[in-house]
Amino acid sequence: MNTMSDQGRSAMLAILLALIGAFSFASVPEAAELPTTSVYRLDVPLVDQDGNGLHLADRRGKPLIVSMFYTSCHNVCPLTIDTLLATERALAPNARLGLDVLLVSFDSERDDPLALKRVADLRKLDVPRWTLARTEAANVRKLSAVLGIQYRELANREFNHSSALVLLDAEGRMVARSDTVGAVDQKFVSALATLLSGK
Amino acid sequence: MRRPPALSMSIACAVLGVASTVYAADYVSLAGGTFTSVLPADGKAGDATVAPFRLRATPVTNAEFLAFVRAHPQWRRDHSPAVFAESRYLSSWSAPDAPGPAASSEQPVTWVSWFAAQAFCENERARLPTWYEWEFAAAADATRTDARADPAWRERILTWYARPSTAALASVGGEANVYGARDLHGLVWEWVDDFNALLVSADNREQGDPDMLRFCGAGALTLQQRENYAVLMRVAMLSSLKAADATANLGFRCAKPGLIEDAP
Numbered sequence: 001m002n003t004m005s006d007q008g009r010s011a012m013l014a015i016l017l018a019l020i021g022a023f024s025f026a027s028v029p030e031a032a033e034l035p036t037t038s039v040y041r042l043d044v045p046l047v048d049q050d051g052n053g054l055h056l057a058d059r060r061g062k063p064l065i066v067s068m069f070y071t072s073c074h075n076v077c078p079l080t081i082d083t084l085l086a087t088e089r090a091l092a093p094n095a096r097l098g099l100d101v102l103l104v105s106f107d108s109e110r111d112d113p114l115a116l117k118r119v120a121d122l123r124k125l126d127v128p129r130w131t132l133a134r135t136e137a138a139n140v141r142k143l144s145a146v147l148g149i150q151y152r153e154l155a156n157r158e159f160n161h162s163s164a165l166v167l168l169d170a171e172g173r174m175v176a177r178s179d180t181v182g183a184v185d186q187k188f189v190s191a192l193a194t195l196l197s198g199k
Numbered sequence: 200m201r202r203p204p205a206l207s208m209s210i211a212c213a214v215l216g217v218a219s220t221v222y223a224a225d226y227v228s229l230a231g232g233t234f235t236s237v238l239p240a241d242g243k244a245g246d247a248t249v250a251p252f253r254l255r256a257t258p259v260t261n262a263e264f265l266a267f268v269r270a271h272p273q274w275r276r277d278h279s280p281a282v283f284a285e286s287r288y289l290s291s292w293s294a295p296d297a298p299g300p301a302a303s304s305e306q307p308v309t310w311v312s313w314f315a316a317q318a319f320c321e322n323e324r325a326r327l328p329t330w331y332e333w334e335f336a337a338a339a340d341a342t343r344t345d346a347r348a349d350p351a352w353r354e355r356i357l358t359w360y361a362r363p364s365t366a367a368l369a370s371v372g373g374e375a376n377v378y379g380a381r382d383l384h385g386l387v388w389e390w391v392d393d394f395n396a397l398l399v400s401a402d403n404r405e406q407g408d409p410d411m412l413r414f415c416g417a418g419a420l421t422l423q424q425r426e427n428y429a430v431l432m433r434v435a436m437l438s439s440l441k442a443a444d445a446t447a448n449l450g451f452r453c454a455k456p457g458l459i460e461d462a463p
Binding site for chain 2 (some may be wrong): 018037123138144149151152155160
C-alpha cells in the first residue's frame with residue numbers, strides 16, 4: 001500500500017537530490033585503496049539503458065573502454081560505435097569477454113534510458129558487457145574533464161565533441177587512448193590485448 | 200560629548216564587512232542577455248545568450264582557499280589524488296595547510312586545478328562560471344557593459360599580458376566594473392566551468408572547414424572578432440589546459456545561476 005502523499009514524495013525526492021549533490025565529490029567507498037591516478041576516484045552516478053542506477057567506479061575490477069557520445073548525433077557518434085565494435089573484433093573472442101565497454105551521453109537532457117536502449121538494440125550491442133549511460137550535466141562535464149574529451153553544446157542542441165576511446169585498467173588507470181575514428185587503431189589494440197592477457 | 204550611536208554602528212558594520220570578505224563570499228548580480236562572443240554559439244556566427252547569474256566580485260583568495268582546505272582536507276596538496284590535481288597544485292604555499300609568506304591572504308589563490316576550483320565552488324553552493332558568463336562580465340569596464348570595441352580598453356588588457364609573469368601578484372580588489380566585479384582583467388587567468396568546450400583548432404586552416412572526424416557536429420569553432428586578442432588569448436590559454444593542471448597565474452572565481460539565492 002502506498003500512502004505517501006505527493007508532497008511527501010517530492011520532499012523525499014528533494015532530499016535524495018540534495019544527497020546526490022552533496023556526494024557528487026565524495027569519494028567512493030573503496031577510494032582509499034584506489035591508485036591516485038584512478039579515474040574511479042571521480043564519483044559519477046549513472047543510469048544505464050535499462051534504467052538501472054550505477055556508479056562509474058562499479059566498473060572497477062575489469063578492463064574498460066570508456067567513451068562519450070549522444071544518441072541524436074549522426075556524424076561521429078555512429079562511427080564511434082563502429083570503431084569500438086571493430087576494435088573488439090580485432091581481439092580473440094575469449095579476450096573480448098574480459099572487457100567492458102561504457103558509453104556515456106553528453107546529452108543529459110534528451111538521452112533517457114529509452115533513447116539509450118534504442119541505440120543498444122539497433123546496434124545489437126552486447127549488453128550488459130556494453131553499457132550506455134546518462135548522468136547529470138555537471139557530471140558530464142567532470143567525466144569529460146577527467147577523460148580529456150572536449151565537448152560543447154551548440155545553440156541548436158547539437159554537440160561538438162572530440163572523440164576518444166579511453167582504456168582503463170581494472171583499477172581505473174588510463175593505459176591507452178585513441179583519437180582515431182572510423183578505423184582500428186593498431187597501437188590501441190595492442191595495448192588492449194596486452195592488458196587483457198594480464199601480462 | 201557623547202559619540203553618536205550611528206557612528207559606532209557603522210564601525211561595527213565595517214568590521215563585519217572585513218570579516219565577510221573572508222568567510223562569506225560577495226557576489227554581484229548580472230542580468231545577462233544576448234551578446235556577440237568571440238566563440239559563436241552555433242559554431243559559425245550566432246550570438247550567445249547568457250541567463251541571469253551572480254558572480255563572485257573578486258577571485259578566490261589564498262585565505263578563502265585555506266579555509267576550504269582546512270574544512271576539506273581531501274583537497275590538501277598532500278592528500279588530493281593526482282587524477283584531480285597535478286603535483287604542482289598549491290605548490291606556492293609553504294605548507295599543505297599554510298600559504299606562508301610567499302602567498303599572502305588577500306592575493307588570489309593560484310596553482311589550483313579545475314577539479315579543486317570546482318570543488319571549492321560546490322562547497323559554497325556555486326559552480327565555476329561558464330565561458331560565456333565570464334566573457335559577458337569581462338566585456339564591461341567601469342562605466343559601460345560592453346567596452347570591447349574601445350581600442351583603449353583592449354590596450355590596457357594587452358599591457359597587462361605584457362607584464363612579466365614572475366612579478367608578485369597584487370591583492371584582489373582592483374577597480375570595480377559596472378557590475379561591481381573586480382579583477383576580471385589585470386590580475387590572473389581564471390578557470391571556467393566549460394574550459395574543455397572551447398574546441399579551438401590549433402591550426403587556423405581548419406577553421407570554417409568542418410573537421411568531422413575530430414569534432415562531431417560543426418567542426419572546430421570559427422573565432423569571431425579576431426582583432427580582439429585581449430579576449431582570444433584567454434580562449435587560447437584555457438583550451439590548452441587539462442583539468443588537473445595548475446599554473447602560477449591561473450586562479451578562479453565562482454558563479455551561481457539566477458539573481459536570488461534558492462531556499463536552502
